[in-house]
Amino acid sequence: MLQELVRNPVFWIEFGMLSALLTIGLYASIWDIRTRLIPNKPVLILLACGILGQMLMIHLDVTSVSQVGGNILVALGIALSLTFCGFWAPGDAKLFCTAVLALPPSLIPPLAPPISLAAAPGVLILNAMFFWRTRFRLNASPP
Numbered sequence: 001m002l003q004e005l006v007r008n009p010v011f012w013i014e015f016g017m018l019s020a021l022l023t024i025g026l027y028a029s030i031w032d033i034r035t036r037l038i039p040n041k042p043v044l045i046l047l048a049c050g051i052l053g054q055m056l057m058i059h060l061d062v063t064s065v066s067q068v069g070g071n072i073l074v075a076l077g078i079a080l081s082l083t084f085c086g087f088w089a090p091g092d093a094k095l096f097c098t099a100v101l102a103l104p105p106s107l108i109p110p111l112a113p114p115i116s117l118a119a120a121p122g123v124l125i126l127n128a129m130f131f132w133r134t135r136f137r138l139n140a141s142p143p
Contacts, residue, residue, distance in 0.1 A: 013056050014104040020049040021102040028095055038091030043098050050101035063105035071108055075100035 005011050024046045032038050057063045079093035088096075100108075 010057070010060060010062055013053055013060075014106060017049060017053040017102050017104050020046060020053075021099055024049075025095070025099060032091065038095055043094055046095075046098045046102050050098060050103075053104070054101065057105050067105065067108075068101075071100055071103075072097070 024042045028038050028042050031042075054063070054068050058065060058068065075097045079088070079096050082088040083090055083093045
């Protein structure tokens with residue numbers, strides 16, 4: 001059982017993708033806490049690891065181009081929505097999008113893009129309604 005796992009190339013690709021994601025994500029998070037900025041170099045390295053890993057997974061028929069593209073489009077939609085609503089900084093959005101690209105396909109179910117596309121607008125609208133009301137209530141000057 002263990003020998004079959006070690007000989008499986010998909011295991012090593014997923015291991016590499018997750019290792020890169022955890023290492024670079026931890027580095028970027030610590031840098032963000034210290035300086036309130038996320039540098040571009042680790043994000044570009046994570047982007048390259050994600051693209052390479054996804055290409056290898058497509059080559060090994062583990063995932064498809066449409067599934068990877070759907071996941072990226074959903075991630076971009078969520079990231080842009082949260083950035084334009086003011087919940088995230090642009091650096092958080094770029095790290096989120098590259099992290100989604102660097103996730104192995106086995107961790108993202110194939111039905112995730114349609115479900116996310118259906119649920120995300122409603123969740124964003126409810127969050128925006130709550131935060132807008134709270135923000136105006138907190139910023140209102142007393143009479």
